[in-house]
């Protein structure tokens with residue numbers, strides 16, 4: 354299947370175990386998210402939140418059960434179509450040894466310099482443009498990024514990709530309260546009309562969510578509106 358997704362996501366009795374693990378990381382999850390809906394995933398460390406998102410990007414395939422996007426089974430989607438349909442801010446943002454330009458244009462190969470600079474400014478990384486600008490070298494032999502800067506680089510990539518599905522794995526972890534609010538506002542503005550799965554340990558931004566799911570030991574143990582939970 355080779356189109357860009359509209360953005361419906363459905364988990365049907367999905368279970369996944371890491372190789373050699375005693376217990377499944379994701380255990381019998383059924384969840385339906387309609388295009389444009391926003392869902393928060395909460396739960397204590399190790400309960401399977403990141404694994405659930407990684408199943409959508411096919412880092413892993415379910416041990417049993419199935420996942421579909423727009424009603425089409427994930428394994429019949431072309432990889433390239435999934436890539437243009439899904440933007441991810443992962444918990445660990447990878448920085449490549451290379452120019453700032455290349456660390457961003459991987460998310461959108463035809464982006465102009467002006468577009469890259471605008472996104473860098475939006476996420477508050479303008480300091481990286483000092484000196485060689487977009488040619489600033491990152492990683493080995495270049496500028497090392499702090500945890501917060503990495504996070505913002507990941508957010509900049511997601512903004513550039515501009516996909517109908519946005520997966521956010523603790524996008525503001527390690528940012529101070531004020532920056533967190535700015536970045537969340539930016540993400541929520543960008544996310545208008547998009548499907549969002551938002552993993553968070555914090556209770557910020559939940560009022561913007563249509564559903565909140567509380568996970569424990571690989572299962573969804575509570576699900577409802579943020580008022581109800």
Ligand code: ATP
Nearest residue numbers: 371372374378397398399400401402403404405444
């Ligand atoms: P956190 O809030 O700390 O990010 P999480 O809810 O995202 O936690 P996961 O990262 O999905 O939790 O992990 C779920 C379970 O799977 C944990 O027991 C974890 O140790 C295990 N796990 C995660 N990644 C791997 C991996 N690559 N290989 C083996 N086990 C893993």
Ligand code: MG
Nearest residue numbers: 402403404444
């Ligand atoms: Mg995680």
